[in-house]
Amino acid sequence: MHRTPIDQLLIGAHTSIAGGVHHALIEGKSIGATTIQLFTSNQRQWKSKTISEEEALLFREIQEETKIQKVMSHSSYLINLGSSNPENLLKSREAFREEIIRSSALGLSFINFHPGASVGDTKEACLDRIVKSLLMMEEYVEDGQVRLLLESTAGQGSSIGYQFEELAYILERTQAKLPMGICLDTCHLFCAGYDIRTPQDWKRTLEEFDKIIGIQHLYAFHVNDSEKECGSRKDRHASLGEGKIGLESFKFLMSYSVTREIPKYLETPGGCPMWDKEIWMLREFGKNYTR
Numbered sequence: 477m478h479r480t481p482i483d484q485l486l487i488g489a490h491t492s493i494a495g496g497v498h499h500a501l502i503e504g505k506s507i508g509a510t511t512i513q514l515f516t517s518n519q520r521q522w523k524s525k526t527i528s529e530e531e532a533l534l535f536r537e538i539q540e541e542t543k544i545q546k547v548m549s550h551s552s553y554l555i556n557l558g559s560s561n562p563e564n565l566l567k568s569r570e571a572f573r574e575e576i577i578r579s580s581a582l583g584l585s586f587i588n589f590h591p592g593a594s595v596g597d598t599k600e601a602c603l604d605r606i607v608k609s610l611l612m613m614e615e616y617v618e619d620g621q622v623r624l625l626l627e628s629t630a631g632q633g634s635s636i637g638y639q640f641e642e643l644a645y646i647l648e649r650t651q652a653k654l655p656m657g658i659c660l661d662t663c664h665l666f667c668a669g670y671d672i673r674t675p676q677d678w679k680r681t682l683e684e685f686d687k688i689i690g691i692q693h694l695y696a697f698h699v700n701d702s703e704k705e706c707g708s709r710k711d712r713h714a715s716l717g718e719g720k721i722g723l724e725s726f727k728f729l730m731s732y733s734v735t736r737e738i739p740k741y742l743e744t745p746g747g748c749p750m751w752d753k754e755i756w757m758l759r760e761f762g763k764n765y766t767r
């Protein structure tokens with residue numbers, strides 16, 4: 477079986493676009509990243525500007541130079557594709573469409589997004605609105621270049637997507653029409669109640685994922701430790717080894733044949749100096765190989 481050398485394992489972080497989108501690639505390269513996640517615009521504003529031809533060209537050029545692969549966009553936190561407020565839903569769909577257009581212009585591999593929140597409505601109605609919102613995007617993803625990844629959430633407040641069943645519900649109803657997939661966030665997974673502290677815990681959680689969603693739909697990991705306990709449904713990221721999940725979990729994630737080659741993006745506190753160390757550490761963990 478082909479085993480990727482550790483220097484080629486896809487490990488990176490959410491880098492900054494201050495100074496232009498291409499800057500995220502340069503920052504990624506400077507911390508030893510082989511992949512990155514970025515925002516394609518200011519994530520706190522509804523209005524966003526389009527990507528110019530020059531920007532797109534420059535981005536592709538720098539991407540080739542830095543050899544950074546599988547670039548992932550994290551969509552705006554304002555977007556709620558399951559919103560029960562008609563005005564908010566309209567704005568969310570519009571903003572998500574724009575996100576797809578910008579990401580496609582840059583030639584990105586993935587758009588990671590939070591499924592939505594039910595705020596004052598039932599979970600079922602929210603899930604159906606998310607499905608409907610996604611199906612409206614069909615013509616924008618027709619070339620199949622950019623894949624839409626549902627991010628597993630911590631289940632904070634009324635947010636949807638912390639149980640595998642919810643993610644499966646959305647996936648089952650959209651995957652025939654759209655390039656879909658899942659991004660598992662280790663902190664969210666843990667806070668949602670899926671224990672991943674030991675190899676046994678990880679195997680049990682991944683088996684459950686496979687049974688309910690299907691492991692072939694897993695395209696990415698957000699790698700974060702957690703300040704809060706398992707099942708707390710509180711989303712607070714911690715540096716690797718400094719939270720309640722602990723290093724044993726990340727060692728296994730990097731060495732297990734099922735998860736080793738899947739792209740990984742850090743969203744831990746501390747910025748570049750910390751990510752530099754964490755990327756190096758994760759690569760070292762990748763020296764081991766567990767079947």
Ligand SMILES: [Zn+2]
Pocket residue numbers: 627661698743
């Ligand atoms: Zn995340």
Ligand SMILES: [Zn+2]
Pocket residue numbers: 661663664711712713
């Ligand atoms: Zn989070």
